Amino acid sequence: MNLNKFFCGIFLIFLKMISVNCGYINMSIYYKFPPLHEYDYYERCFYENPSKLSTYCMTDIQVIPNNQSELWRNIEEFNEDNLRHFRHDKMFYGICIEWCENMLKDLSGSEREQLYNGLLPNKKLVDYNDDLYFKEDENRKKYNKIVNQCLNFKFQKQYNLSVTSYIKYCDTNKDKIEFDNLDIAFIIITIILFSLNGLSTLYDLHLKRKRPVHLQTNQYYKEPIKNIRQHVLLAFSVCRNYFRLTKLTYDSTSYNKELRFADCFKFVMMLAVITTHVAQLQISCGFQNTEYIEKFLHQPDKNILINGTGLMQSFFEISGFLIMINFHENISKLKGYKIRSIPLFFKMLFFRYIRLTPLLAYGVFFNSTIFLKLGRGPLWRFAAEREKVFCRRNWWITLFYLQNYVDVEKTCMPQSWYISVDLQAYIVCSFIMILCYKHPHRANLILGTSIFIATIMAAIPELAFDLSGLYFHHAEYFRHFAYFNVDFKKIYVPLHMNLVGHLCGLLTGKVFLYFKSINFKMSDSKLRIFVFYAIIPLTFALILTQEFYYQYKVPSILAALHGSLYRITYGLLFMYFVIGLADKIGWMAVEFCNLSVFRILGRLTYSVLVIQVSILFFMFAEIRTLQYQTDFRLLIYVLGYVVFIYAVAFFITIILELPITALMKVLIGSQKPPKNEVLENENELNQLNSSNKNGDIVL
Template sequence: MMDASSKIQAGIYFGNIADLGSFDECLRIRNEEEKIKGKYCLAKLDIPMLHNGSNDNEETDSHSTYDHKMRWSICVPDGCTAEDVEAHLNSYDQNLNFTLKEDQCQTIESQLKLNSSDWIIIGILIGLACVILLSTIYDIFLHYITKDPVHPLTVAFSWFTNFKKLTQINNNSDVLPCLNGIRVLSMFWIIHSHEILYASESPMINMKEAKEIWLTHIWSLFTLSSSVATDTFLFLSGLLIMYGFLKSRAKKIPFNIPIFHMHRYLRLTPSYAALIILYLTLYMKLGSGPIWETCNQRLQDNCKEFWWTSLLYIQNFVNADRVCADQSWYLFVDMQLYILSPLILIPIDKWPKIAPYLFGSLVAAFTIIPTTVAWYYDIQVISTNRVINDWNKIYYGQVHTRGGPWMIGLVLGYILFQTKHKKIRINKILAAFLWLFTVLAILYIIFGIYPKFDFQYSKLYSIIYIGFHRNVWALGLCWIVFACVHGYGGPVNWFLSLSVFQFLAKITYATYILSEGFQNYNRGILRVPVVFKNFYFLKSFFSTTCFCTVLSIIWVLCFEAPFGIIDGVIIKAVSNIARKENVKREKVKQDT
C-alpha cells in the first residue's frame, strides 16, 4: 500500500501538483488471510503558496480538475473511511489542510457493474447487429443475382450498400464540392482545440508553464479563437438550406413545412439519441481511473435529468449549463434556426424583390443583438464559462447571438443559386484584393487580439469585436466559397474539393458528436499527469482524429445511414398522403 501511495513529487512549484499514485496496484491488493483489500483515495491539499499569481476568485469550469489544490493519493485498507484517512493525513501537522470525501475513494467492489438497463441496451445492440448482418447478407445476395430489393427497408441496415454510398464520390459541380473541405478542416480544428482544452483541465506536470508561457504565446489564440469553427458549420447550414430550397422550388416541388421539419429531426436525432443512450448506460462502465468519475459522471447525471430537453433541442434555454453532451449546444442552435427558416424562405420565394431588404435587415439585427449582449454583460474579447456565469445561456449557445453566420450563409445560398448559370467576370486585381482582404480578416479574427494578457482592452473594443467578429468570419467564408464556385479559387478550390474531403464530410456529423466523448474518456482514464507541450497535442490530435474517423464510420453505418433510408421512406409516404389530400380538395373545389 505504501508503494501504491503518492510520494512528494518533483516540480511542485512548476505546477506538478497532482501525484495520482498507482491506482491499479492499489485496487488489486488483496490479503485473504487478514481479509484486507486496497482502497484508493485521492485527497486534496490546500497550499496557499501555490495560489501566488493566480486569481483565487476565478470560477472554474464545471468539469475541470484544476483548482490550485494538490492531489495526493493514498492507498489504505478498505475498512477505513474517508474521515479516517483525512484525520490521519492531517495528524502529521496542524498546519496541513487535507480534505477528502467518500466519493473520492474507490475499491475494486465500488467499480461500476452492469445493471438491468445496461443489459437491455446490450440486448438491443445484439439485436441491431443481427438485423445489420441479415440485411447485409440479403443485400449481397441481391447484388450477385442482380435483383432489386423487395422494399428499401429490407436493405436499410446493409453495410454493403451503405458503405458504397459512403465512399461514393459525386463529381457534379452542383453539389458545391469546396464546402466539403471547409467542413472537414473546421472539424479538425475543433478536435485539435478540444484536445488542448481538455488537457488544460487535467492534472499536469507543468501547469505553471501552461499558464505563464503557452497561454501568453500568440499560437495559443489558434485554440482560444476556435469557436468560429462552429460558426463555419452554421454558415454552411444556412447556405445549404437556401440553396436546396431554391433548387426544389425551381423543380416545382411543393414546400411542405411539417415534412421539412420532420426530415431534419429524423436526420439528426437517431445518431444523437444513440449517444445519449450510451451516456445513460454503458459509458461509465467502459473506463476507470483516479479521476474517471470526476471527468465523466456529470455526463450520465445530466443525461438522466435532462435527456428530454436534449431530444427536443431546447436545452440551450432549459438548464443550459447542464447539457447532456458538451458539444450539443450547436445542434440546438442549428435545429432552432432550421425550424424558423420557413419564415424567411417562403417570403423570399413569393416576393423575390424583398430579398435584399429582408436579408439586410436580418444581418443587421444579428449584428446588433450580440453587440448589445456584449455591452450589457460586459463580455471581454475572449470569455468562457470560467469568467461569466451562465455563459451558454447568456451568449455562447443562443440563437440570437450565434445566428449571424447562419443568416449570411442564407444570403450566399441565394446568390449562388441566382448566379449558378451565369458567367461572373471579376477583374483580376479586384479578385486578388478580395483574397488579400479575406486572408487578413481571418488572420485578425484568430490572432489579432494578441497580446491579450499584456494589454487591457477597452470595453468599446470588446463590444465591437464580440458583436462583429463572427459575421466578419462568415463574410470571409462567403468570398472563399463564391470564388471557388465561379472559377476564382485556383489552388484553394482544388484543395478544398479533393475527393477525400467529400468522404470525410459525410461522417463529420458523427465525428462532431462523438469526438468530445472520446476526449473525455481519454482524460478520465489518466493514470499520470500529462505534459503540456505542443508535440504532445499534435500526437493526441492525430490519434483522436484517426480513432474518431473509424468510430464515426461505424456510427454512420449503424445509425445515420439506416435511419436516413427510413427517413426517406417515411417522408415519401407522408408526401404521397399529402398529395392525395390536395387532389381531393381540388376535386371538391371543382365540383362546387
C-alpha cells in the first residue's frame, strides 16, 4: 500500500512539472487583431422586415498584405508559428445583406468601387466551396461584390487593412423546407424500424402474459429463446434488448470477467475522443477568445488532450488484444473439428461486416436526408450541408470502409475513418491469427515479422512525403475539420500508419495467454510492480515527445525514426500495463476499472462513435453568438455532452444495434456444422467476428 501511495505521489508531481506554459502571447498586440469569427444577428436580420426578402451570407475572408501597416506586420509575425497559432489574416464572418446595404447607402458609386478588392485568392478553398455549396452560384454573383465592399468599409475604418472575400452560402427568410424522395424513404424506414420494435415488444409481452402468474417476472426476458422463429420475432423486443444491454454476468469459461477493465478503457478513450471533437467543432464554429486554444497548444499537459496519436494507438491496441483473446477462446472450442482456413477467414469477415454496417448505414442515411432540415442558424449549413452532399455522393466509400483512403477531404461522417481502419486491420489480424494457428511453431516469427513490416510501412510515407513522424493538430486546420491537413490524410487515417497498434495488441494477447498457461504472476515481484507504476509517467513522457514538432523543424529521417520507435515503445508499454491490470496491480485503479457500470458503457462504444459528431453538430452549429471559453466551461461542456451522447447511444443500441446482432446470431446458429468441418455456431463465430455474447463490438 505504501508503494502504491508513493508512486501516486510521484505521478502527481510529474503532472505538475509538465503543466507549464511553453510559449508567450503578447495579448496587448493580440487584441488589436480582427476577430477570426463574427456573425451579425441572424434572426434579427430576417425578421426586422419580415415582409421583405432578407439575405444572410457566410463569407470567407483574407486580409491583403500591407507592409506599411504595423498591425499587418504583427499579424504576419504571429502567423509564423503556423502549428500553434491560427492564421489571423483569414476570417469567417456572417453578413446581413440588408444591413450591409444600409452601411453603404451614403457612398457614391466611385467610392463604393474603390472599396472592392476582389475575390478570395485561395483557389483550393474556393473550389471546395463551389463543389460543396454548388447551388449558391446565383447568390455569389449577386452578393459577392457588395459583401466585399462592406467588409472593406469596416476593415479600412477599424484596422486600416483591406480584404478579399468569397461567399460560402446564403440563407433567406423565405427559405422553405422541402422533402425529396430520399428524405421520404428515410422517414418510412424509421417508421418501419419503430414499428418493428413496438410489435416485437408487444409479442414478447404477450408471451410473458401466457405464463403462470408467478413466472410473469422480468426474469422471463433474460431466459434463452428456444427456437429460430421466436429468435426472429423477438429480435426487436425493447424489453429483451434492454436486459441484454444491462446484463452484468460473465461466462465462467471465458476471460471476460478477468479482462472487464477493457470496458473502462473503451469508455475513457471515447471520453478523450469526445473531448477532442468538442474542441475541434467549437473552434470550427468559433468562440470569442480564440487565444484560448492557441495558449492551449502552448501547454504540453493540455496538448495531450487534443492530440490523438497516443489515444488512437490505445484504441487500436485494445482492439487487437481483445481480437486475439476472442479468437483463442473459440479456437479452443474447435478441437475435434477440421479447420478449413479459407472458409473460416471469409465467414469471419462476412459476419464482421454485417455486424458493423447496419448502424453505420442508418447514420449515413440520416445525415444525407433529414439531418440538414433539423436545424437552422448561420453555421448550420457549414456543418450539416457537407454531410448531406458528401453522404449522398460518397455513401459507397463509407459503407465499403474506404474513407481513410478515398476522397478523404470529402468523406461522409468524418469520424467513421476509425471504423474503416478497424475493419481493415481486422482483415489483416484475422489472416495472421489463422496463419499462426496453422503453423503454431512459427507463430512468434509470423507475428514478429508482421510487426516489423508494419513499422517499415509506417515509416516509408514519412520519408517519401517529408511528413511528421506523428500526427498532431495544427491550430489552423481545426477550422476546417482537418480536411486540408496533409498529415491527417497521410499519417492519421491510413491503415498502414495504424497497423502497428493492432499487431502490438495481438502480441499483448499472446503474451497474456502464455502467462496464463504457465501461471505467471507479475504481482509476485516488487520490481515488476515498480515497472508497472513507472509506465504511467513514461507513457506521458513518450506522448510529450510530439512537442518537438511544435518547437523545431524535424528532418524527415529523424521524424520517421521517431514515429517508428514511438509506435513500438507505446505498444510495449501498453502490453505491460494491460497484463499488470489483468493481474490486479494498480491499487484503487483496478477496482475502479472493474466497476459494473463500465460493462454497459463499453457496449455502447460503437453507437457512440457513429452518432457523436452529428450530435455535436447540433450543439455547436446552431449557435447565434460567440461564447467565451475557459477550462471549466470546456469541462462542463464535455461532461454534459458525454451524458447526452451516451443516453442517445443507449436508445440507438436497444432499437437498432442489438436487434441486428440478434438476427445475426440466428443466421449463425442456423448453420449446423457436420463433424470434421468448420464449427460456426452462435458462440464461436459470433466471438470470432469480434463481438462478445452480448453483442458489444470490440472497438
